[in-house]
Amino acid sequence: MMAEYEYAFPAIRGVQAGRVFFVSMCPLKLLPKIFVWDDDDLPPELRAQRTLNKGRIPEMARYLESNPTSYTFSAITASLDATVRFVPHSGGVHGAATGVLRIPMDGRFIINDGQHRRAAIEQALKARPELGDETIAVVFFIDKGLERCQQMFADLNRHAVRASKSIGVLYDHRDPLAALTREVVATSPVFKGFVETEATSLSKESRRLFTLSAIYGAHRSLFDSVTDVAPKAQTRLALTFWGIVDDQIPEWGDVRARRMRSPEVRADFIHTHGIVLAALGRIGNSLLLADQNPDTWRKTLGKLHDLDWARSNTGLWEGRAMIGGRVSKALNNVLLTTAAIRIHLGLPLPIEEQRAEDALRKEHRL
Incomplete structure (x- = not known):
């Protein structure tokens, strides 16, 4: 009896790799009802998707709820295990591009790409049911059997590249901290012209000194709990x-004055790396929370001038900013690097930095 009932989707018909596929639109309120997620209890070899990461859902749902007039969700890709009918608008069968895709209600829908979007939409609709009549694009592939679905998932993700953190900061116009970072980079003599705004790492011969993502991370630490x-x-x-920090690190100014080259400074010193910028941000945060008058920071930060930032200073930086001679971005290394700078500046250590420092001293019996 179920075969007598059908879903009818207005659709565009296309061909890819010799296989027919269809592009349609689905109202958001119908998405959770049609695309039911029930694969979590199956072992991986019997699923066509990875396990749903429920930790991602609340953030995506909040994004949709907070931006009801400006959100953007890309298309969902799904496989259909069903015998479908495509009724072209022209009445002909061959060569038609637009028409109605009719799918039996007992057909099986499998999401190949977009299961987190679907779950986020389902959650967001509880808070904003008025979004239910809006639509999302769906690409349907006709698929018989699980093997091709699994291959489709592998193919769809084979060449997927997550956008770098730097370019995310560059293009994010919702985040006030990203806007602040862009303005600082564009106007500060310290950074202007010396920041990589796309990649999160610098090539060996890059003339840049810093990455946008590293400066953003430092600002996140600098303004933590500053409301x-x-x-x-x-x-x-x-x-x-x-500006105050720059006055204490002569190599930064030497690069701007072309007395030194950026690759040389990055190779010989650690103070352009994200871990040190984050550490400086943490220290600046302590100073800012204590007193918002920058004039009171100058005496304390002035002691940075006497700190040996050289990579060759392994007695200080190995095990803190560096592991085996390579700069490490791990949280514990950030804490240890910050602790070393605080001790040099004569500042007290917060609890988490003191614990990291104690553990390091115990390990190396310092």
């Missing part, structure tokens, strides 16, 4: 903070 400062004031504080 009583207006955005423009935050920008001014950031500009002043980096």
Whole structure:
């Protein structure tokens, strides 16, 4: 009896790799009802998708709820295990591009790409049911059997490349901290012209000194728990903070004055790396929370001038900023690097940095 009932989707018919596929639209309110997720309890070899990462759903749902007039969700790709009918609008069978795709209600829908979008939409609709009549694009492939579905998942993800953190900061116009970072990079003499805005790492011969993602991470630490400062004031504080730091690290100015080359500075010193910028951000945060007047920071930060940032200073940086001679970005290394700088500046250590410092001293019996 179920075969007598059908879903009818307005669709565009196409051909890819010799196989017919269809592109259609699905109302958001119908998405959770048609594309039911029930594969989590199956072993991986019997599924056509990876296990749903439920930790990703709340953030995606909040994005949709918070931006009901400007959100963007890409198409969902699904396989159909069913005998479908495509009724072209022209009435002909061959060569038709647009028409109605009729799918038996007992057909099986398998999401090849977009299961987290589907789950986020389902959750967001509980808070914003008015979004239910909006639509999302769906690409349907006719598939018989599980083997091709699994191969489709592998193929769809084979060449997927996550956008770098730097370009995410560059293009994010919702995040106030990203906007602050872009403005600081564009206007500060310290950074202007010396920041890589696309990649999160620098090539060996790059003339840049810093990455946008590293500066963003430092700003996130700098303004952590700072809630009583207006955005423009935050920008001014950031500009002043980096100006004071820059005065204490002569190699940064030497690069701008072309007395040194960026690759040489990055190869010989650690102070352009993200771990040190993050550490400086943490220290700046302590100073900012204690006093928002930058003039009170100068004496403390002035001691940075006497700190030996050279990679060859392994007695200080190995095991902290470096592991086996290579700079490490691990959280524990950030804590240890920050602790070393704080000790040099004569500042007290927060609890988590003190614990990391104690563990390091115990391990090396310092």
